[in-house]
Structures are given as C-alpha cells and as structure tokens.
Amino acid sequence: MFSTLNRGLRAVLKQTQALAGNWIQNSQTRACATFQLHKDHLVLNYGGAGMHFNYVWLRDHCRSESSYNSKTNQRNLDTATIDLQIRPEKTSVEDGHLVLTWPGGHVTKYSLSWLAENSYEARKQNPVQPRILWNADIYNKANVPAAKWDKFMSCDEELKTFLQNYLLYGFAFVEGVPATLEATEAVTQRVSLIRETTYGKMWSLIADFSRGDTAYSTLALDRHIDTTYFYEPCGIQVFHCIQHNATGGRTLLVDGFYAAEQLRQKSPENFELLSRLSIPHEYAENTGTHRNHMIGIGPLLNVYPWNNEMYLIRYNNSDRTVINTIPHDLVQKWYTAHRELTTELRRPENELWVKLTPGKVIFIDNWRVMHGRESFTGVRQLCGCYMTRDDVLSKARGFGLLA
Numbered sequence: 001m002f003s004t005l006n007r008g009l010r011a012v013l014k015q016t017q018a019l020a021g022n023w024i025q026n027s028q029t030r031a032c033a034t035f036q037l038h039k040d041h042l043v044l045n046y047g048g049a050g051m052h053f054n055y056v057w058l059r060d061h062c063r064s065e066s067s068y069n070s071k072t073n074q075r076n077l078d079t080a081t082i083d084l085q086i087r088p089e090k091t092s093v094e095d096g097h098l099v100l101t102w103p104g105g106h107v108t109k110y111s112l113s114w115l116a117e118n119s120y121e122a123r124k125q126n127p128v129q130p131r132i133l134w135n136a137d138i139y140n141k142a143n144v145p146a147a148k149w150d151k152f153m154s155c156d157e158e159l160k161t162f163l164q165n166y167l168l169y170g171f172a173f174v175e176g177v178p179a180t181l182e183a184t185e186a187v188t189q190r191v192s193l194i195r196e197t198t199y200g201k202m203w204s205l206i207a208d209f210s211r212g213d214t215a216y217s218t219l220a221l222d223r224h225i226d227t228t229y230f231y232e233p234c235g236i237q238v239f240h241c242i243q244h245n246a247t248g249g250r251t252l253l254v255d256g257f258y259a260a261e262q263l264r265q266k267s268p269e270n271f272e273l274l275s276r277l278s279i280p281h282e283y284a285e286n287t288g289t290h291r292n293h294m295i296g297i298g299p300l301l302n303v304y305p306w307n308n309e310m311y312l313i314r315y316n317n318s319d320r321t322v323i324n325t326i327p328h329d330l331v332q333k334w335y336t337a338h339r340e341l342t343t344e345l346r347r348p349e350n351e352l353w354v355k356l357t358p359g360k361v362i363f364i365d366n367w368r369v370m371h372g373r374e375s376f377t378g379v380r381q382l383c384g385c386y387m388t389r390d391d392v393l394s395k396a397r398g399f400g401l402l403a
C-alpha cells in the first residue's frame with residue numbers, strides 16, 4: 001500500500017523532474033552528438049537539447065588525475081593558471097565522450113551524460129528542492145502520516161519517509177515520544193545535529209517574564225520564522241509540548257512559500273522588490289551576566305538567481321529593526337509590497353492550526369514554514385531545539401531524497 005505521501009511525492013517528482021529526467025534519459029539513449037565551436041564556448045547538441053559550455057569551464061572541470069582528485073572529490077588544478085583565452089586545439093566526440101585537446105597537449109574527456117547532468121541548462125530546469133506548497137485545505141487532504149517513535153528510532157525506512165514529508169511540506173511529526181527533554185533530544189539526534197544558540201542546546205520554555213522576548217510570555221504570537229537576526233537563520237525548529245494544563249496555546253503554521261508564490265503571481269514587481277532590498281533584524285537582551293546582541297541583514301524573500309526558486313522567507317515583524325538600508329524613494333514601495341505579502345500570509349485559508357500535545361514532536365523548516373501561537377492561560381511547557389540545515393539536507397541526500 002502506498003501512503004499519500006508517496007503518491008504526493010510521485011506526483012511532484014513527475015511534475016518537477018520530467019524535463020530534467022527526459023533530458024538525461026534522452027542523452028543516454030541517443031549516443032550521437034554534434035557540437036559547434038564559438039569564440040569562448042562550444043554548443044553541444046545532445047539528446048535533443050543544446051547546451052553551452054565555456055572553454056575555461058571545460059578546462060577547469062577536467063576530471064583527469066592531474067586536474068582532479070576523485071578520491072577526495074577535490075580539484076587539484078590551480079584555476080588561476082588557466083589562460084582565460086584558452087581554446088581547445090582539437091575537439092571530437094568519441095564513444096559517448098567529448099574529447100578536447102588543449103594547447104600544450106593535455107587531454108580532457110567528458111562523458112556526454114556527465115555534461116548533460118552538469119550543464120547550466122539542466123540545473124535551471126531542475127528545482128533544488130521539489131516541494132508541495134500548501135494551504136490548510138491542501139495539507140489536510142494530503143493526510144500526511146506522522147512517524148511513530150519506536151519505529152522511527154530503529155528503522156531507516158521510517159526516518160526516510162519522515163524526511164520525505166519534511167522536505168515536501170516543510171514540517172513533519174513524530175508521535176509517541178516520551179514527554180521529556182531527553183527523549184526530545186534523542187528524537188532530534190536521530191535526524192541530525194542540534195544547533196546550539198544563546199537559548200541553549202535544548203531549551204525548555206515555561207512562561208517566564210524575566211526573559212527578554214515575548215516567546216517566553218503567554219501572549220499570542222503572530223506568524224513568523226525564528227532567528228531572522230542571524231545572517232543564517234536556524235534551519236529547523238523542533239517543538240515538543242511536554243506539559244499541557246492550559247486553555248488555548250494552539251500552534252499556527254503557514255506555508256510562507258505558498259503565500260509568496262501568490263504574491264509573485266499577482267504582483268511580480270513587488271515580489272522582486274522584496275527579494276532585492278535588504279532589511280535588518282535584531283535581538284538584544286541583558287541576561288544579568290552578559291548581553292546578547294545579534295543583528296542579521298538580508299532580503300525578506302530569498303531566491304536562487306539561476307532559477308528564481310525561493311529558499312528562505314525572512315519574516316518576523318516583531319524582530320525586524322530600524323530600516324536604514326533602503327533609500328527613501330523605495331521605502332513606500334517596500335511597505336506596499338510587505339503589506340501585500342502580509343495579506344497573503346494572513347488569509348484564513350492559509351492558516352493551519354494544530355494542537356501540540358505531550359508525545360507529539362514537530363520539526364518545522366524555519367526557512368519556509370512560519371509558526372505562531374494562540375495566547376494561553378495555565379501551565380504549558382514547550383521544549384525543543386534548533387537544527388543545522390546543512391546536516392539535515394545531507395541526511396536526506398544520503399537517502400537519495402535530494403540531489
């Protein structure tokens with residue numbers, strides 16, 4: 001039986017990888033290739049597509065032993081020694097390879113399928129991370145299963161399915177976890193590395209008005225991501241509500257990328273503005289023994305320049321500090337764009353409300369999915385931690401879930 005997750009994943013992979021997949025498949029089935037030489041690049045026609053390769057690039061990526069250490073996957077060649085006007089003296093296609101002879105006699109050989117996979121044209125068509133963007137209805141209909149603690153801790157398949165969910169939707173649950181800080185730490189470390197911050201490695205939150213942040217109060221918190229005041233905001237947020245004897249306190253989740261894509265469709269110039277102009281966020285706190293003071297500056301919407309795919313939404317209206325990074329004639333435009341994005345983020349149909357209860361641990365992609373909280377009365381203890389993004393993605397690559 002296939003879970004909804006697998007159906008969802010198959011659909012997305014089909015959609016998003018169709019082009020690149022065909023590209024590579026065609027490349028392999030059609031062994032013949034032609035090329036044209038131009039001033040500083042050649043065009044390779046292979047598998048029905050034209051790919052452009054610059055000559056310096058072709059010399060720089062040479063996989064011969066003297067140029068590249070294939071044991072360590074590191075370059076041996078000193079790129080600064082390549083003549084920037086370099087051109088191959090001889091070029092041919094032989095046995096599924098492009099063969100280039102450089103001035104001085106060095107020979108570079110690339111398999112055509114390697115070139116097809118590593119071309120800019122393929123990269124541009126391939127999303128870095130296939131995702132299912134959601135509003136409440138889309139997510140609820142998907143019936144995404146939660147991982148089960150026992151299985152999760154011992155079975156790689158359970159961990160893999162969990163990571164697939166996490167990558168596609170930007171959050172995922174593990175259920176049946178003992179309601180302790182130690183078990184929360186263990187379940188996190190089963191995934192990957194904890195990122196220690198000024199809040200501690202593992203933290204435990206109980207309404208505490210001595211701390212200098214509203215997170216430690218019983219007040220409602222509007223949708224936001226955490227640590228916008230770091231140049232690299234924390235990648236993953238882990239929450240476990242280990243004690244709940246309170247009214248209210250539900251958790252709000254909003255897919256920031258879904259909302260931002262609505263903005264991109266309705267108002268591309270405002271999307272572009274928010275991705276171009278940088279704004280600062282700040283955290284300042286006196287702890288009694290020392291002062292924590294962090295400032296991070298960057299655009300609200302962050303997209304990869306080669307394919308415009310979004311990878312980070314730096315949105316936290318409480319922690320956004322003085323805007324002195326935008327010239328006056330663009331400030332009004334920035335506020336207009338921010339308002340439009342906020343309207344999308346606040347649409348009731350985009351809000352997913354969940355109740356975190358003891359045993360249920362949530363992992364949230366803090367670069368994509370925003371969280372918030374309803375106000376509460378009574379005792380509510382939340383523990384958790386942050387995780388390093390790169391290590392979680394590395395784990396996913398290990399399972400073949402990500403290129």
Ligand SMILES: C[N+](C)(C)CCCC[C@H](N)C(=O)O
Pocket residue numbers: 199203205213214215224225226227228316319
């Ligand atoms: C999660 N934990 C309670 C440890 C930290 C809370 C950080 C709150 C801060 N306003 C931010 O959004 O980054």
Ligand SMILES: O=C(O)CCC(=O)C(=O)O
Pocket residue numbers: 215221226250251371372373382
């Ligand atoms: O108390 C909660 O549910 C969330 C707290 C929060 O938003 C945070 O710590 O960033």
